Amino acid sequence: MNRPAKSVSLTRAAASVFAKELRVEFRSFEILTSTIIFALIVVFVFSFAFNPSAADSRRFGAGFLWIALLFASSLMLQPSFTRERTNDTLAALVLAPIDPFAIIAGKLFANFFFLVLVELVLLPAFSVLYNVSLLGIIGPLAGVMLLGTFGIATVGTVFAAIASQARMRELLLPLLLLPALVPLLIAAVGATMGLLSDSHELPLAWVAVMVCFDIMFFTAAWLFGGYLLEE
């Protein structure tokens, strides 16, 4: 990787990629609307398929919520790289005299931001449909959701970059992403389940697993992100 001297700092470059992602998305709202609708549909379908009582919801609700989010994100993350293909704009981004990780990081934080917006719609709908009161636990729940979402966005952006080079990329991304996210899913469901239970207790061990997962994969993305965009 012989690159010329960086003229812009990593943070500033990542911030401008982030701003560019947001600008592109807010012109059309294509990804956000379809992802929100998809996540809501998954939550609806689960409630039709299982017809859960309030007690069932407290036990299985955490799982439904995270599966809806995982499926939605495996749909949503792909366009962040594939829509660069139309005009081959990714090549232009790679040519810019910035650290290649800035491109990954900008897209990563943009995807994180979009997923948080999806959750802002998904959580109230979940609370109403599954008859689970979230008001008393909103603080710790937000923490768990943010940690889990950051993990999804990190791994998802990296795999979206990999899959965008392949045929059948829309099929490939869930195939790569979901098994890699299994540890995060287990921890996130464990933590959320503890919050939804009658004692409303936050299992700190699961939170620690999520923090470790996020740190590990973000560091890996930082170290190897440059290779992903190499030509």
Place this chain on the structure above:
Amino acid sequence: MSRSKENIFGQAFASISVSVLIGFAIYGALIWAPTEKTMGFLQRIFYFHAASGEVMILAFCAAFIGNVGYLIRRKIEWDWLAISSVEVGLIFNTISLVTGPIWAKPAWGIWWDWGDARLTSTFVLWVLYIGYVILRRMIENKPYLTFFGPTKP
């Protein structure tokens, strides 16, 4: 690739000796080894199950070395080591995942136990490497993404 005479002899030698060794191994596992006291005949599946698990671990370690070597050295030979080890490891991973439940049904009374950490993590490992192999087949022939090397050498 043109196939030289030595190559054919080498391949014939390899296939014959491997077949003989497999024959020995099956004889040793099914007939020669004494029947175990508590588990009985069922225990003999371990000669296949445990051994494939060990080969799987070895192959995936070789794949790790190959992948890291490719990132550092950028020589296509390292990448060949990685993908061929993954394919070998995947076969033995499948064998251990199939023989595991065959043993578990009489021993535990169920085919599959999601609470068993090793079983579950081996299954996740299998799915991850299936994804790796499929990805390798589907990468478009572009110079991008040398992280995973070109599809065909």
